[in-house]
Amino acid sequence: MKKIIFLFAAGTFVLASSCKKQEAKMENTPINPAAQITEAPMPQTATPPADGKYPVMEFETKEHDFGKINAGSKVVYTFNFKNTGEADLIISNAVGSCGCTVPEYPKEAIKPGESGKMKVSFNSAGKNGQQQKTVTITANTAAGKEMLTIKASITPVTGIAQ
Missing domain, CATH: 1.20.5 (Single alpha-helices involved in coiled-coils or other helix-helix interfaces)
Incomplete structure (x- = not known):
């Protein structure tokens, strides 16, 4: 004891x-001022255009379900949209809710009446079960943000390939 x-x-x-x-x-470590944490900048809201006309992102669908996929699969879906507004649509950014979800968006302006595509890739490596991920789009629409959703049911791969 x-x-x-x-x-x-x-x-x-x-x-x-x-x-x-x-x-x-x-205590004895010098502080690098450039490495100090600062407050995140406040998100910018869309400034109303002088003529009051905004672009509008109208999607065929804002949600896609890949259904059942095997763990480790990489799948892609393309969301189609049209600018039904009265001004050029400019997408400044699109970000997935995690590193496994990667959007590709048009960098050029979409004129009123024109269409565009947003390709979203999802990598299911390390995932299991029901998954839901989002893509947040920053654009010059009245809202300033648009959101897309993808879903999948991930099935673990059984057995070892030889």
């Missing part, structure tokens, strides 16, 4: 002293 108490006390001492050494190292 005395050995257990001694080992516990020794372990506690080692942990406590190692934390103090780490704190001392941190």
